[in-house]
Amino acid sequence: MTASLGASPVKQSDRRKALTRAGGAGMVPSTFLVLVIDAERPEGGTARAMRHTGAEVVWECLTREGVDVVWAYPGGAALPIFDALAKYPQIHYVLVRHEQAAAHAADGYARATGKVGVCVATSGPGATNLVTGIATAMLDSVPMVAITAQVADSVIGTDAFQEINITGITLPITKHNYLVRQSKDLVRTMREAFFLARTGRPGPVLVDLPKDILTAPCELHYPERVSRPGYHPVVRAAPYHAQRAAQAIADAKHPVVLAGHGVHVATAWEELRRFAERINAPVVSTLLGLSALSADHPLCLGMAGMHGVAWANLAIQNADLLIALGMRMDDRFTGSLRHFAPQAKLLHVDIDPAEIGKRVPAAIPMVGDVRFVLEALTTAVPELDHREWLAQIDAWRERHPLAVHASGPLPPQEVIRALHKVTAGEGVIVSDVGQHQMWVAQHYRFRRLNSFFTSGGLGTMGYSLPAALGVQAGHPSQPVWVVVGDGSFQMNLQELATVAQERLPIKTVIMDNGYLGMVRQWQELFHGARYIGTPISGPDFVQLAASFGIAAQRVTATAELAKAFAVARDSGGPYLLDCKVQQDENVYPMVQPGTSNADFVEDPRGRAQEP
Amino acid sequence: MRHVLVALVQDEPGMLARMGNLFARRGYNVESFTAGASELPGVTRITIVVDGSSTALDQIAKQFRKLVGALKVADVTSDKDQLAHEMLLVKVGVTAKTRQEVVSLADLFKARIVDVSTTTLLLEATGEPDKLDKLLEVLRPFGIKEQARTGAVFIGRGAGVLNQRARSASDQKYLAE
Numbered sequence: 063m064t065a066s067l068g069a070s071p072v073k074q075s076d077r078r079k080a081l082t083r084a085g086g087a088g089m090v091p092s093t094f095l096v097l098v099i100d101a102e103r104p105e106g107g108t109a110r111a112m113r114h115t116g117a118e119v120v121w122e123c124l125t126r127e128g129v130d131v132v133w134a135y136p137g138g139a140a141l142p143i144f145d146a147l148a149k150y151p152q153i154h155y156v157l158v159r160h161e162q163a164a165a166h167a168a169d170g171y172a173r174a175t176g177k178v179g180v181c182v183a184t185s186g187p188g189a190t191n192l193v194t195g196i197a198t199a200m201l202d203s204v205p206m207v208a209i210t211a212q213v214a215d216s217v218i219g220t221d222a223f224q225e226i227n228i229t230g231i232t233l234p235i236t237k238h239n240y241l242v243r244q245s246k247d248l249v250r251t252m253r254e255a256f257f258l259a260r261t262g263r264p265g266p267v268l269v270d271l272p273k274d275i276l277t278a279p280c281e282l283h284y285p286e287r288v289s290r291p292g293y294h295p296v297v298r299a300a301p302y303h304a305q306r307a308a309q310a311i312a313d314a315k316h317p318v319v320l321a322g323h324g325v326h327v328a329t330a331w332e333e334l335r336r337f338a339e340r341i342n343a344p345v346v347s348t349l350l351g352l353s354a355l356s357a358d359h360p361l362c363l364g365m366a367g368m369h370g371v372a373w374a375n376l377a378i379q380n381a382d383l384l385i386a387l388g389m390r391m392d393d394r395f396t397g398s399l400r401h402f403a404p405q406a407k408l409l410h411v412d413i414d415p416a417e418i419g420k421r422v423p424a425a426i427p428m429v430g431d432v433r434f435v436l437e438a439l440t441t442a443v444p445e446l447d448h449r450e451w452l453a454q455i456d457a458w459r460e461r462h463p464l465a466v467h468a469s470g471p472l473p474p475q476e477v478i479r480a481l482h483k484v485t486a487g488e489g490v491i492v493s494d495v496g497q498h499q500m501w502v503a504q505h506y507r508f509r510r511l512n513s514f515f516t517s518g519g520l521g522t523m524g525y526s527l528p529a530a531l532g533v534q535a536g537h538p539s540q541p542v543w544v545v546v547g548d549g550s551f552q553m554n555l556q557e558l559a560t561v562a563q564e565r566l567p568i569k570t571v572i573m574d575n576g577y578l579g580m581v582r583q584w585q586e587l588f589h590g591a592r593y594i595g596t597p598i599s600g601p602d603f604v605q606l607a608a609s610f611g612i613a614a615q616r617v618t619a620t621a622e623l624a625k626a627f628a629v630a631r632d633s634g635g636p637y638l639l640d641c642k643v644q645q646d647e648n649v650y651p652m653v654q655p656g657t658s659n660a661d662f663v664e665d666p667r668g669r670a671q672e673p
Numbered sequence: 674m675r676h677v678l679v680a681l682v683q684d685e686p687g688m689l690a691r692m693g694n695l696f697a698r699r700g701y702n703v704e705s706f707t708a709g710a711s712e713l714p715g716v717t718r719i720t721i722v723v724d725g726s727s728t729a730l731d732q733i734a735k736q737f738r739k740l741v742g743a744l745k746v747a748d749v750t751s752d753k754d755q756l757a758h759e760m761l762l763v764k765v766g767v768t769a770k771t772r773q774e775v776v777s778l779a780d781l782f783k784a785r786i787v788d789v790s791t792t793t794l795l796l797e798a799t800g801e802p803d804k805l806d807k808l809l810e811v812l813r814p815f816g817i818k819e820q821a822r823t824g825a826v827f828i829g830r831g832a833g834v835l836n837q838r839a840r841s842a843s844d845q846k847y848l849a850e
Contacts, residue, residue: 229687234694238741241686258741291683292744416735419728 116248117146117276120209121153123252126284129180130154131171131535133164135191137184138224140211142276156531156564159556161188163528165195166554169204170492170532173515176329178205178259179532185211186224189270190231194522196266197235201519202350203327205264207255208232214274215243229270237265242272245280250288257288262295263414264327295413299430299438307385307409307426308442314383314407316451317343320366323350323518324388324412330433331511334387335359337440342448344455346374348389349503350518357487357507363455367395368653369500372462372662375653377455379660381406388412388432391421392519401658411435462651464504467667470644471619474498474573477641478505480623481543481571484631489513490542492533494526494550497579500649502545524553527570531557534566541567541631548574548600558610561636569630570638572603575645583648607638614638675704676730676750677757679827679835680719681711683742691740692719695733701725705759705824716744720826745835749827759825761798761805766816768792775815782808793818801825 114122120143124132131154136144147155158164161183168179179199183192189210199206212218213225229239238258240251248271255267311317319341325334334354338345338361345355346366355362366374378384384406389395396402399421410417410424411432418427428435466475478501481489487509493502493516508514515533517525526546534542551572561568573579582596607614617626617639630637650665682688689708696703704722711718725733730748737746749755761784767775772794779786779796782804788795798808802825809817829835 230690233687233690234698239687243686290741292681292738293741414739416732416739420732 114280114282115142115146115276116245116271116278116280117142118149119248119280119282120252120271120276121146121150122282123249123256123284124153124180125150127252127256128177131156132180132182133158133167133171133531134182135161135164135184135188137186137188137211139186139213139273140182140184140188142273143182143209143211143271156535156560158528158531159559160528160554161191162195162524163531163554163557163560165192165206165208166198166522166525166528167532167535168206168208169195169199169202170515170529171536172199172204172206172264172532173202173326173529174490174512174533174536176205176327177536178207178256180207180209182209183211184224185213185228185273186226188224189226189228192268193231193235194520194524195528196232196268198517198520198522198525199266200235200237202323202517203264204266205259206266207259208236208266208268210268210270211276212241212270212272215272216274218272228268232268235266236268237263239268239270241270242275245275245278248275248280249282249284253285253288254290258290258293262293263412296415296429297413297431298434299411299428301438303426303428304435304438304442307428307439310383310407310409310426311341311385311439311443312446314343315448316377316381316405317341317383317385317448318377318381318406319343319345320348320378320384320386320389321345321351321354322348322387322389324432325351325354326512328388328413328432328434330387330431330436331355333433333436333440337436337443340440341443341446342452343385343446344377344452346370346378348392348395348518349499349516351387351389352503353508353510353512353514356509356511358509361452365503366659367392368397368655369504369649369651370395370653370659370662371459371464371504372651372664373455373458375651375659375662376458376462378403378406379658380454384408386410386412386424387436390417393421396421397653397659398656401660462664465665465668467665468644468647469667470647472617472623472641472643473620474575474641474643474647475501475505476620476623477571477573477617477643478502478545480620480627481545482506483624484627485543490515490533490537490540492516492526492530492542492544494544494546495521495523495580496547496550497575497583497647497649498545498547498550498573500580501573504649523550526550527554527557527561527568530568531560531564531566534568541569544568544570546570546572547579548572548576548603549578549598551603552598552600555606558607558612558636558638562610562612565635567634568636570607570636571630572638572640573643574600574603574640575643575647576600577645579647580649582646586646586648587652587654603638603640612636612638614640616640616642618642674724674726674750676723676725676727676748677825677827678719678721678723678730678734678737678746679749680721680737680746681713681744681835682717682719682740683744684710684715684717685742688717688740688742691742692721692737695736695740696721696723699729699733701729701733705822707824707826709826718826720824722825747835749829752827752829754830755827756830757801757825757827758799759802759805760823761796761808762787762821763796763798763809763812763817764793764819765796765812766792766818767794771815775812778808778811784808 164181172179651662784798
């Protein structure tokens with residue numbers, strides 16, 4: 063497995079080391095921290111002047127950026143890139159079956175490792191097929207470099223075969239993009255692309271390379287440093303704000319910490335735990351903030367929002383202080399803004415100043431990297447005790463437990479619970495988008511840090527299987543579990559071929575209910591149960607898997623789950639479980655659109671059972 | 674409310690499209706958008722007059738600052754001590770009878786006559802947008818055949834300058850390349 067991938071596991075400690083090196087230099091002004099990271103790259107700074115083609119220079123640059131795996135799909139304009147690859151055996155190239163999958167795989171790899179994920183596509187349709195994957199990465203702040211080939215510079219603008227203005231198309235969905243028009247700009251552009259993708263608030267960067275630039279001779283002077291005037295992400299928050307924040311925390315009676323994706327991006331898991339323990343405050347997660355704190359931790363409440371657990375929503379609605387860490391107050395999280403956390407003061411920490419005050423006004427804004435801000439706050443606050451507040455939340459948890467009331471042979475929630483059991487909560491989970499995603503968020507108790515990957519902001523159906531290609535490359539030593547609906551699965555099921563070709567031990571769990579379940583749920587609740595466009599048929603998934611050479615079995619009852627999951631886990635290679643779950647099951651609790659998060663609707667069958 | 678944003682951006686391909694996208698996305702009505710060389714080599718100075726609430730403009734300014742290549746973005750709406758000037762070129766229809774009257778009006782507004790034909794006068798005027806509005810108003814009865822306005826550019830009075838940061842050594846080095 064490891065050999066076939068060619069990617070080495072990235073240990074968390076390595077990832078931390080890289081960041082510590084950047085932030086550890088206390089004397090360096092924060093605005094220059096990002097430059098230091100790059101200057102200290104072991105392979106950076108070699109100023110060899112050798113004759114290469116542009117295509118070779120692309121791979122040379124990737125090598126210097128530490129890239130050892132790319133997801134790609136060839137094509138006419140991209141031919142020189144692929145031809146040059148023969149000289150770079152250290153880079154593992156994964157042929158996906160659709161360019162969208164290349165982008166999602168690079169995204170999954172980046173989320174799992176913190177490194178920049180790289181995907182390569184040809185001009186025209188190759189480039190446009192990346193678009194959904196790039197947008198997914200943009201909305202979730204994932205560092206990615208997308209390399210697209212372009213028709214020769216001389217014919218740009220003439221509607222040449224497979225010509226499309228991809229920099230124009232991706233302008234609103236990239237952190238930045240480039241069309242390289244001169245060979246002399248190629249190296250600097252590649253350097254900048256990686257620098258921009260991973261620093262500050264990470265995001266996708268696209269580099270469009272005309273075919274003649276790829277074939278022309280190109281000098282390789284890899285710049286030691288990269289600097290963009292005006293681009294100075296703030297890493298450390300101003301001390302003035304830290305003092306105000308510490309005072310607000312000390313004064314709060316009902317504080318709640320909100321952990322967002324930024325905790326993962328900043329690798330601030332330890333800092334989060336220490337901070338929460340010091341101030342003895344409960345931690346609520348956003349969807350992407352799940353697994354920022356072990357679910358076993360007594361202060362971990364789980365996810366809030368539209369399908370959040372009741373006690374997490376009630377904690378927020380009754381809080382007097384919200385400490386938001388690397389999250390953007392998404393509408394699925396806040397519910398109706400007018401009713402959101404009516405008594406709470408907001409202390410908002412984010413590396414992107416534009417997120418602060420965007421949806422909810424912040425009483426105390428702190429622009430900075432979550433890890434550094436938490437370090438500063440933890441030393442600035444006294445040890446606190448909120449046992450009464452925590453007891454209150456426990457009472458809510460007892461009154462509104464997360465129970466399974468479904469009565470059919472295979473309730474979907476039981477599938478997630480079985481997955482939790484078979485992996486002991488330590489699994490690496492990639493979920494798609496829909497009902498099953500919410501059931502994972504509710505019923506899988508993530509004990510392992512940074513172990514949950516899903517498309518949050520864009521809600522991209524079809525994300526999970528291709529993203530798992532990348533997540534698996536980042537976690538070569540253990541299988542990756544894909545949880546996916548039958549609708550989502552059919553959006554990108556061609557990637558089973560990639561799974562088979564790469565012999566990846568990806569375990570696909572299909573929550574097969576014959577519906578586009580989340581939309582069906584909304585039709586049931588808000589559109590008079592008129593199920594238009596949501597019943598969906600599919601192939602026999604077990605036979606389908608077999609046709610790809612992937613072992614599979616069907617599960618139709620709760621009693622079969624434990625054994626089936628154990629077989630999947632213990633099989634050395636890929637495995638597929640087609641779980642025929644109850645068709646009309648709804649996700650509860652649910653906060654209806656436009657209402658307060660305190661007014662969540664609970665499973666009506668639960669109420670009926672109460673005496 | 675009418676807001677004025679002044680920005681310094683790097684002069685590079687796509688910059689204009691990036692800025693346009695920013696305003697179009699949220700449906701802001703841009704009254705005027707003026708771009709031209711600044712005192713820094715390779716840096717364009719942009720003046721944007723736009724209508725929107727203060728919170729909306731705050732968000733726009735923040736998003737604008739995030740554009741790679743944006744060096745400085747400032748909302749100068751409430752700056753008291755500043756100069757806002759615009760240039761106007763206007764072609765006014767004249768007859769032998771009315772020509773002298775238009776010339777005296779131009780004089781009154783310190784507008785220059787830059788071209789003359791048998792049936793038109795071409796006037797060039799600069800100044801506060803309000804002043805140019807007034808000039809157009811008094812010319813209207815003679816018949817305005819064509820007009821072109823640049824949109825206002827803003828600059829503060831006194832010794833202060835908009836951007837110190839873009840003059841740092843590293844930035845200058847980058848810009849010199």
